Amino acid sequence: MDIHELSNLRPSDTVILVMGITGSGKSSFISQLLQEDVDIIGHDLTSHTSKVSIFMLNYEDDRRVFLLDTPGFDDTYRSDAEILRDITFVLARVYQCGISVAGVIYMHRITDNRISGSSVRNLEILRKLCGPDAFPRIVLTSSMWDSAAQDPVLLQEAFDREEQLKSMGNFWGSLYHGGSHIIRWMGDRESAFGAIRYLMDFNDAHGSTALKIQKELVDEEKSLDATEAGRILRDGFAQALVKQQGELEDLSSELSHALQEGNNEVALQLLEAIDTTEHQLERLKTSQSAIKTSLEHLAEDKTREYRNIHTQVQEELQLMLESVRQCQEDCQRLVEEQRTTIEALQEAQRENELPVASGSRPKRTPKPNEKPQRQSKGEQVELAGRKGGLDKQTKRKRRKVLLQNSLPMLSILAGIGAAVGGGFAINPALIIAGFGLVVGGASKLNFSRRTKKGERQDELFSRDSMVGLAST
Ligand SMILES: Nc1nc2c(ncn2[C@@H]2O[C@H](COP(=O)(O)OP(=O)(O)OP(=O)(O)O)[C@@H](O)[C@H]2O)c(=O)[nH]1
Numbered sequence: 310m311d312i313h314e315l316s317n318l319r320p321s322d323t324v325i326l327v328m329g330i331t332g333s334g335k336s337s338f339i340s341q342l343l344q345e346d347v348d349i350i351g352h353d354l355t356s357h358t359s360k361v362s363i364f365m366l367n368y369e370d371d372r373r374v375f376l377l378d379t380p381g382f383d384d385t386y387r388s389d390a391e392i393l394r395d396i397t398f399v400l401a402r403v404y405q406c407g408i409s410v411a412g413v414i415y416m417h418r419i420t421d422n423r424i425s426g427s428s429v430r431n432l433e434i435l436r437k438l439c440g441p442d443a444f445p446r447i448v449l450t451s452s453m454w455d456s457a458a459q460d461p462v463l464l465q466e467a468f469d470r471e472e473q474l475k476s477m478g479n480f481w482g483s484l485y486h487g488g489s490h491i492i493r494w495m496g497d498r499e500s501a502f503g504a505i506r507y508l509m510d511f512n513d514a515h516g517s518t519a520l521k522i523q524k525e526l527v528d529e530e531k532s533l534d535a536t537e538a539g540r541i542l543r544d545g546f547a548q549a550l551v552k553q554q555g556e557l558e559d560l561s562s563e564l565s566h567a568l569q570e571g572n573n574e575v576a577l578q579l580l581e582a583i584d585t586t587e588h589q590l591e592r593l594k595t596s597q598s599a600i601k602t603s604l605e606h607l608a609e610d611k612t613r614e615y616r617n618i619h620t621q622v623q624e625e626l627q628l629m630l631e632s633v634r635q636c637q638e639d640c641q642r643l644v645e646e647q648r649t650t651i652e653a654l655q656e657a658q659r660e661n662e663l664p665v666a667s668g669s670r671p672k673r674t675p676k677p678n679e680k681p682q683r684q685s686k687g688e689q690v691e692l693a694g695r696k697g698g699l700d701k702q703t704k705r706k707r708r709k710v711l712l713q714n715s716l717p718m719l720s721i722l723a724g725i726g727a728a729v730g731g732g733f734a735i736n737p738a739l740i741i742a743g744f745g746l747v748v749g750g751a752s753k754l755n756f757s758r759r760t761k762k763g764e765r766q767d768e769l770f771s772r773d774s775m776v777g778l779a780s781t
């Protein structure tokens with residue numbers, strides 16, 4: 310997501326966050342809403358750009374709803390800090406631009422038969438991000454009802470679990486009693502749209518409100534680690550640091566014992582363990598400092614980050630366009646060569662069809678400036694026949710090349726379309742997916758090449774090797 314593109318959102322636009330632990334069904338939910346597979350896009354975006362993906366839903370009356378697909382907080386402290394930075398940055402920018410956040414869809418798999426620490430942690434962060442005033446703008450959405458419905462026993466368990474979740478204060482309980490709405494997502498578009506409509510109707514009826522984190526970062530100018538959500542991570546990091554430092558001390562004293570006793574094998578194992586613990590300690594410290602940031606610094610970091618991604622994407626686009634251009638040239642050359650071959654064949658055929666007198670052929674007197682005939686007509690026909698045979702073979706191979714290239718070419722064109730569309734739709738995920746299609750298509754292109762002598766070689770080689778050759 311680009312900071313400038315965020316500023317281009319219209320005041321009539323609305324943002325909805327989709328949160329939940331990994332695998333709870335966030336991408337599937339959004340896919341159903343948009344009626345397209347967003348998982349691939351989301352996956353590409355995760356590995357290339359921000360961890361938060363944005364998808365646009367055309368809501369009723371030409372209103373645009375931007376869905377933020379967020380990764381779950383999963384107890385790996387390094388990524389948790391990054392995820393919080395991403396989410397809070399987007400929320401703060403949206404707030405500064407006067408765009409309202411209608412609420413949060415929080416996903417949970419109803420078939421999970423135990424409450425994981427990760428789920429509790431995600432809900433704790435959700436409560437702190439929103440604040441009690443925004444609890445009514447949270448829709449607690451359970452997934453996997455279609456699976457549960459397959460078996461009456463599973464279905465009953467799901468109903469029981471739903472009641473249990475509502476009664477647990479550290480799970481849905483406090484949110485439910487604070488006004489959060491509960492819905493069952495049946496795996497279809499209708500029930501997914503129902504959750505969105507609930508939030509939009511609530512927002513229309515009650516007006517928009519700022520989430521707790523937006524007020525803290527923008528209005529109160531708090532640093533991220535001083536916000537309520539940030540403090541959860543900060544405390545977690547502090548506890549983990551104490552634990553890791555204790556482990557490091559234990560390992561160090563065990564190492565000195567092992568060395569005193571001359572137990573080199575154990576000493577080596579301990580050294581490895583110390584190395585790992587030191588590495589974890591470093592990561593924790595990095596995470597700790599990552600959330601000690603003001604919105605201003607966060608914006609600077611993110612702007613730099615997105616600018617780098619933008620530059621990288623531009624460079625990749627240039628490479629892709631160059632590949633497409635080369636491909637077009639190759640195709641044009643093939644068509645041209647085919648045209649020349651056909652003309653030569655037609656010429657040979659015309660000569661072959663000239664009327665020939667029966668019996669002995671009259672000897673033609675050569676004109677004064679005419680070059681002596683080097684081949685008889687029979688020889689010419691035979692030569693043309695051989696050439697025709699060769700040409701047929703070559704033509705078959707070239708036609709094969711063209712056919713092989715048609716699908717990758719379509720993929721490249723679709724990719725460019727998606728990338729350009731993504732640019733207009735403020736959808737970095739679409740841009741990345743576009744590039745994916747272009748790269749995928751380009752890598753499947755096959756070309757015939759010429760040798761240095763200018764003779765045609767019918768060996769096929771891939772776009773990769775062609776790029777390699779082009780650069781030499
Ligand atoms: N049958 C069924 N499968 C579901 C449902 N929700 C999610 N799944 C499946 O669960 C798996 C994970 O779903 P995702 O939508 O990728 O979950 P996610 O929350 O986006 O996961 P991350 O992106 O890893 O955070 C996929 O294989 C989905 O097909 C549901 O309601 N019914």
Ligand SMILES: [Mg+2]
Binds near residue numbers: 335337351378
């Ligand atoms: Mg996902």
